[in-house]
Amino acid sequence: MNRAYYSATVEDFLNDTDAKIIGSIVPSHSQEIVHQQTRAWEEQIRILREQLAGFADSHIAFEALIPRMGKRADVVFLYKGIVFVLEFKVGETSYKSSDISQVESYALDFQYFHAGSQNRLIVPVLVATKAKSSFEPTNTIDRSIAVVQKTNGKSIKEIVSFFSNVQSDLPLIDMNTWLGSKYKPTPTIIEAARALYADNAVEDIAQCDATVKNLSTTTREIKKVIHECHLNRNKAICFVTGVPGAGKTLVGLNIATRPTKDDKETAVYLSGNGPLVNVLRQALIQDSMSRGEKKSEAEPRVKTSIQNVHHFRQHYGLSEEVPAEHVVIFDEAQRAWDEKHLVKSKPEYKGLGSEPDVLLSSMNRRTDWCVVIALVGTGQEINSGEAGVSSWLSSVREKFPDWKVYYSSKLKDQICETRLMEYNERPEFHLSASQRSFRASNLASLIDAVLGSDSESAKLQYKKLNNKYPVVLTRKLSAAKSWIKAQCRGEDRMGILSSSSSKRLRAEGVFNSMQVDERHWFLADKSDIRSSNVLEEAVSEFKVQGLELDWAIVGWDADLRYSENGFEYYNFSGSRWTIRHQQQSRKYLENAYRVLLTRARQGMIIYIPEGCSSDLTRQSSYYDGTFEFLKSCGLPCIDDL
Numbered sequence: 001m002n003r004a005y006y007s008a009t010v011e012d013f014l015n016d017t018d019a020k021i022i023g024s025i026v027p028s029h030s031q032e033i034v035h036q037q038t039r040a041w042e043e044q045i046r047i048l049r050e051q052l053a054g055f056a057d058s059h060i061a062f063e064a065l066i067p068r069m070g071k072r073a074d075v076v077f078l079y080k081g082i083v084f085v086l087e088f089k090v091g092e093t094s095y096k097s098s099d100i101s102q103v104e105s106y107a108l109d110f111q112y113f114h115a116g117s118q119n120r121l122i123v124p125v126l127v128a129t130k131a132k133s134s135f136e137p138t139n140t141i142d143r144s145i146a147v148v149q150k151t152n153g154k155s156i157k158e159i160v161s162f163f164s165n166v167q168s169d170l171p172l173i174d175m176n177t178w179l180g181s182k183y184k185p186t187p188t189i190i191e192a193a194r195a196l197y198a199d200n201a202v203e204d205i206a207q208c209d210a211t212v213k214n215l216s217t218t219t220r221e222i223k224k225v226i227h228e229c230h231l232n233r234n235k236a237i238c239f240v241t242g243v244p245g246a247g248k249t250l251v252g253l254n255i256a257t258r259p260t261k262d263d264k265e266t267a268v269y270l271s272g273n274g275p276l277v278n279v280l281r282q283a284l285i286q287d288s289m290s291r292g293e294k295k296s297e298a299e300p301r302v303k304t305s306i307q308n309v310h311h312f313r314q315h316y317g318l319s320e321e322v323p324a325e326h327v328v329i330f331d332e333a334q335r336a337w338d339e340k341h342l343v344k345s346k347p348e349y350k351g352l353g354s355e356p357d358v359l360l361s362s363m364n365r366r367t368d369w370c371v372v373i374a375l376v377g378t379g380q381e382i383n384s385g386e387a388g389v390s391s392w393l394s395s396v397r398e399k400f401p402d403w404k405v406y407y408s409s410k411l412k413d414q415i416c417e418t419r420l421m422e423y424n425e426r427p428e429f430h431l432s433a434s435q436r437s438f439r440a441s442n443l444a445s446l447i448d449a450v451l452g453s454d455s456e457s458a459k460l461q462y463k464k465l466n467n468k469y470p471v472v473l474t475r476k477l478s479a480a481k482s483w484i485k486a487q488c489r490g491e492d493r494m495g496i497l498s499s500s501s502s503k504r505l506r507a508e509g510v511f512n513s514m515q516v517d518e519r520h521w522f523l524a525d526k527s528d529i530r531s532s533n534v535l536e537e538a539v540s541e542f543k544v545q546g547l548e549l550d551w552a553i554v555g556w557d558a559d560l561r562y563s564e565n566g567f568e569y570y571n572f573s574g575s576r577w578t579i580r581h582q583q584q585s586r587k588y589l590e591n592a593y594r595v596l597l598t599r600a601r602q603g604m605i606i607y608i609p610e611g612c613s614s615d616l617t618r619q620s621s622y623y624d625g626t627f628e629f630l631k632s633c634g635l636p637c638i639d640d641l
Contacts, residue, residue: 003179004061004076010052013060018045025062040090043129044074047088051156055079059175066109073106078178081170082163083110083122086156092128095150098525099126105490107145116181121167125149125159135159139166142489188493188548188601190522192250193280194287196257197305215247219254221428222373225406226265226327229369236404237360237372237396239333239389239411242431243444248375249276249546251431252329255373256305267327267373270309272335275518276546277308282519313355316362318348323362326370330359332546333374334388356395364400376411390414443469447597450633451590453566458633470603473630473637477509480553480607481535483638487603488533492550495521495532497596500540501589502557503572504617508609510555512538522547541592544599552600556608558622560593562629576617605638606630 006024008016022041041062052058058079063072075086087103089096107124110117123146135155139162140147149159187195222238229236242248249271256269271277281302288298309330316323330336336355343350352358363370376389393414396403407415408429415423442464449458462471470487474480484494498505498512505512516537520530529536538555558577561568569580569589580586597604608627611620631637 003065005063007059007061007064007175007179009175010055010058010060010077014049014053018042021045021062040088043090044088047127047129047153047156048075051153052077052160054157055160057172059173059178061175061179064179066106071106071109073103077160078173078175079160080164080168081120081172082167083107083117083120083173083178084125084160084163085110085122086125086127088153089126089128091130093130095126095128095131095134098527099128100148100150101491103490104145104148105492108143108490108492111143111145113186114181114183116173116178120144120173121146121163121170123149123159123163125151125156127151127153127156129153137162139163145489186601189249189253189276189546190279190283193253193257194283196250196253197284197287197302215251215254215431218251218428218431221426222251222255223265226267226371229371229404230262230265230326233369234404235364235366235370235400235402236406237374237392238426238429239374239376239392239405239407240429240431241376241408241410246431248377248431249331252331252373252375253280253306255327256329264326266325267329268304268312268325269306269329269331270312271306271331271546272309273332273546274308274310275543276331277306278519279522279547280306283523286523309359313358313362314346316365317352317358318346320365322365322367323370326366326368327373328359328363328370329373329375331375333376333392336388336391338391353399354391354395356392357399360392360395360400360403364403376408444598446471447594450597450630451567451594453562453629455629455632462634470605471635472603472605473627473635474605474607474639475610475627475637476639477553477555477607477609479638480605483605484535484551484553487551492602493522493532494535494551494553495549496535496538496553496555497544497549497599498538498540498555498557499559499589499592499596500542501559501571501592502540502555503559505538505555505557505609507612507615507618508555510538510607511536512540512555514540514542516543518543518547541595545595548599548601550600550602552596552604554596554604554606556593556606556623556626558618560589560626561622562625564625572617577622606635 006021013021022038025041048060052060058077061076062074064076065072073085074088077084077086085103085107087099087106089099092099103124103126107122111122121141121144126148128150129152131152133152133155134150135158138147146163151159218240222240225236225238228234240248240251252269256267284302285295285298288302289295315321337345339354342355342358349358360372363372374392389411396405405415405423406426406429407423409425409427410430412425442461446458446461446465449461465471472483474483488494496510498510500512502512516539517530518539520528521532521537521539521543524531526533532549535553559570559572561570569586570577571580580589608623608630609618611623612618613620
């Protein structure tokens, strides 16, 4: 991939003609964009020629790749060991907050994900060419990134001189070395879906760290099974497992959205997670429209690739129609419904078995071949009626014994217990490291220790975070909001999370409603009151599973309380808390908190209320034990600082 469409020493840049520079950039853009952009590029070149003359041993790059797919910085200027990231808004008369966030986000991405920019001073610069001059020298620096410098272009020289004098002892940067440096992008699932849909390779948007399973290897192994089944006219099911945030959905989207040599091997991505489907569809439609495509054209194409499994099940499960697809991907397969819940949703399903029975029966109607890919999250069953992976295995054993079974090593015990006739272990089918928390791959282990009431193990796991991923506590919601706002920079997304059974947090100001439109909550910016960034509405595990935030406030209510005997599990019924006696109900609550506590990519603050002695549903004793236990796990409380 071309890391920059034009790069040169500033000396060569000053000598090159506009035609040569723009000629290097144009081939990478559509003709429509070229007409819009040519004048903007000419203005950028004019300004930079005036401002950068005299800076010896410096380099410039136009349209430099940002280490998250689909983004390029207008200009990167390297001088005296400093990385200047310039975003031009030609003709703009003001410095918009959205533009400030954009260039700051670019700087953050370079700092987090690009090896050549780490441990370097990065200076984001917003250039609004028709705005009033706004440059005021300040060397405020946070996480090796300066505050955004604002200029109409006439003070770029001053900005460069100011920072090169402040940081005068840094080693020089070679542009070719910098451009060739490794980067480890960790996009959100929304960014990843956009990138894959725009025909980027999974290798370009996945971390390349040795500690992370190679997503391309998993994808390749699955495609190998698909191709073999096609050639040999077999039917098969593949079980891909992974810890929260390991990239299971990314694998599924990669297979479903990437073009194949044979149209028959094209897959459709199905999920019973309605919010995930809604958010991904909306994001891809918006992205297609931003590239000039009409909504009427983008919408049906997107909906063909990404579908709600309940709609698929209803269409084929209650008819004898043969599915058009040979390959289907079921995300969060552990959440498939058991027979009782399926019949409750629609009586017509009576006698058809569990949801896996219905789905596999539908695909089995194909007389030639088919492949079902079941993406399984470990420890993520969060709702009553979810049958788990065992229902898939039972269905294959009892009703489809001629199907081949390919499974990850994590399911070996269950496979053996099911006593299937034919099965094939594939170690590549398990993704063991979370990519969600790019700062802390062991976050899942920390949360497992916490929910397992193992404070000593949790303390060790917290130390491994090594200040890279803050997990802190507070008893005050206002303090939580202040803390999270201070952490967010650029286009970081923040939000409030709480469990669906946390009924008494509303008295503290945490309002959790299933009526929240997840499309706005996850996609709208902070100027929209429906956005998560506004911190007005919380969402539960049902809205957030499979998705993520950069920073999260996790509200911890009295539904899950810690006592000297470990965690206790409660439901709120009417006007009081009642104990959850059923083991399955307890497991759902534990997994709900596991989902909430693994949604944040960069850090989180856990809010545990102080309680209220005059409210029998919010006694301080309901919360104090949990707070003290989390402190014993090594988590610091910001109220003490």
